[in-house]
Amino acid sequence: MIESPMIISLPSLSRFFRSSSRLAMLVPLFQFRFTASLNTNKIQESLSIFAILVFNMNATDRLTELFMRFPGIGPKQAKRFVYFLLREHSHFKEQLIKALEELKFTGKQCSKCYRFFGDKSNDNKKLVCDICDTESRDKSILLIVEKELDMDAIEKTGSYNGLYFILGGLVPPLTEKPSELIRIRELTARIHTSLEENNLTEIIFALPVTDYGDTTTEYIEKIIRQIVGIEKVKLSHLARGLSSGLELEYVDRATFKSALERRS
Numbered sequence: 001m002i003e004s005p006m007i008i009s010l011p012s013l014s015r016f017f018r019s020s021s022r023l024a025m026l027v028p029l030f031q032f033r034f035t036a037s038l039n040t041n042k043i044q045e046s047l048s049i050f051a052i053l054v055f056n057m058n059a060t061d062r063l064t065e066l067f068m069r070f071p072g073i074g075p076k077q078a079k080r081f082v083y084f085l086l087r088e089h090s091h092f093k094e095q096l097i098k099a100l101e102e103l104k105f106t107g108k109q110c111s112k113c114y115r116f117f118g119d120k121s122n123d124n125k126k127l128v129c130d131i132c133d134t135e136s137r138d139k140s141i142l143l144i145v146e147k148e149l150d151m152d153a154i155e156k157t158g159s160y161n162g163l164y165f166i167l168g169g170l171v172p173p174l175t176e177k178p179s180e181l182i183r184i185r186e187l188t189a190r191i192h193t194s195l196e197e198n199n200l201t202e203i204i205f206a207l208p209v210t211d212y213g214d215t216t217t218e219y220i221e222k223i224i225r226q227i228v229g230i231e232k233v234k235l236s237h238l239a240r241g242l243s244s245g246l247e248l249e250y251v252d253r254a255t256f257k258s259a260l261e262r263r264s
């Protein structure tokens, strides 16, 4: 038997599994570093036990772990989803599996507004969503939102017929590198292209009425003003009929319509 002094340290392995709450219970087991004389059989045995512990999760545990990766979903809510699925008829589960399969192969991100969309055609060159691709939309107006849910909510109101741009985040006050938090380079590129192609005449800010929203608006306005003149493109903001801090994603038709009409 070959005996050799070995150092076993598995910090990277523990870091890898730390994201999983179930597996996190195993982390302390590997938070040690020990020097000992171990034979290869013992090492193999230890690794086998580890593999059994890690990979012997059942389907409900695995599903709970996956749901917990969703934004805003904690362990309790994740479990609730799993129990809901357990109770549901197999038809619902088949529909869900089918939709996920479709998403896996058809999910694309629009190169103009940055919205994720499903595209059943196998055209890999199609990187523009239906909204940006619709001829009848007013291409002279660009509305800036923080996230896709805001865009979806506005679309649902049916009160806006221009185009969109999704920033992908907001800038907190006193941030040193705001350009790393939002799609500002993509936005300026989009404005340049729109000016060349569509006679862009107005950019509407539809960001939250919060410190973050105001800081973001201020930052973007400053940058846009370096690209376009005041006389060429009007910068406007939704009227503050949207109560302070109200999430745009929950806005109703009447409120949004009024805020859009009274924009300034």
Ligand SMILES: [Zn+2]
Pocket: 110, 111, 112, 113, 114, 115, 128, 129, 130, 131, 132, 133
């Ligand atoms: Zn688009």
